Amino acid sequence: MSNDGVPKTYPALPHLPAHVGIIMDGNGRWARQRGLPRLAGHRAGVENLRRVLNAAVKFGVPIITLYAFSTENWRRPKEEVDGLLDLLREALDKEVDKLHHNGVQLRHIGDLTPLSDDLKASIRHAVELTKHNDRLIANIAFNYGGRDEIVRAVRSIITEGLPAEAITDEVVAAHLDTAGLPDPDLIIRTSGEMRLSNFLLWQAAYAEFYVTPILWPDFGEEAFYEALRSFAGRKRRFGALDEA
Numbered sequence: 245m246s247n248d249g250v251p252k253t254y255p256a257l258p259h260l261p262a263h264v265g266i267i268m269d270g271n272g273r274w275a276r277q278r279g280l281p282r283l284a285g286h287r288a289g290v291e292n293l294r295r296v297l298n299a300a301v302k303f304g305v306p307i308i309t310l311y312a313f314s315t316e317n318w319r320r321p322k323e324e325v326d327g328l329l330d331l332l333r334e335a336l337d338k339e340v341d342k343l344h345h346n347g348v349q350l351r352h353i354g355d356l357t358p359l360s361d362d363l364k365a366s367i368r369h370a371v372e373l374t375k376h377n378d379r380l381i382a383n384i385a386f387n388y389g390g391r392d393e394i395v396r397a398v399r400s401i402i403t404e405g406l407p408a409e410a411i412t413d414e415v416v417a418a419h420l421d422t423a424g425l426p427d428p429d430l431i432i433r434t435s436g437e438m439r440l441s442n443f444l445l446w447q448a449a450y451a452e453f454y455v456t457p458i459l460w461p462d463f464g465e466e467a468f469y470e471a472l473r474s475f476a477g478r479k480r481r482f483g484a485l486d487e488a
């Protein structure tokens with residue numbers, strides 16, 4: 245949306261990523277710059293989540309995976325962890341019906357085990373309610389870690405009793421939380437850090453990486469388009485040579 249409230253249009257891009265992963269970083273710095281508590285930054289981050297989901301629908305990105313809480317984020321002060329859990333609960337309560345109405349299919353990746361029963365129930369309700377929607381698949385990575393996901397996949401493969409020679413890339417991928425979805429073509433990280441931070445370790449093998457200094461609460465529609473424009477200009481070789 246431009247400043248005058250008129251929806252902004254953007255030139256069509258020659259190709260779009262089928263799946264975009266986003267590491268939503270910089271909420272704390274955004275808050276500090278304004279003399280606000282860190283949780284105010286996370287709250288602004290949730291607001292921005294809505295803008296970016298709308299932008300994904302507008303641009304025609306079919307799948308988006310958002311890194312909301314990592315398996316390492318439990319190490320933050322209890323007040324911040326509790327605040328993030330509350331924000332997720334609040335966002336689910338307030339936003340799910342609207343997202344459902346807009347054709348968004350919500351999914352969760354990560355380990356639900358340590359979450360409270362009511363939060364698990366809210367997540368399961370959102371996933372169940374929206375499971376037939378097909379305008380946008382939005383994966384929320386909450387208590388997600390790439391290594392933890394691979395460990396859980398290996399455990400389930402062993403539990404199923406698969407013989408060693410049956411293990412292929414496809415078998416491993418089919419036991420990850422993202423089973424059935426294409427790998428991300430583009431991973432965006434806001435706030436300038438150049439790390440993957442345990443995000444989609446297996447799936448990111450050939451993802452294009454885009455880092456912007458913009459802090460997550462300020463990463464709006466135009467910034468998202470800029471990332472998509474950068475992606476559209478990249479040459480991907482997947483380990484091979486350029487075609488003659």
Ligand code: FPP
Pocket residue numbers: 268269270271272273274286287289290293311312313317328329331332333335384435460
């Ligand atoms: C990184 O900012 C952000 C997070 C750890 C959480 C991301 C969470 C949101 C966008 C909102 C929560 C979403 C849901 C659905 C609950 P940071 O705190 O690391 O920022 P800093 O590096 O500037 O301190």
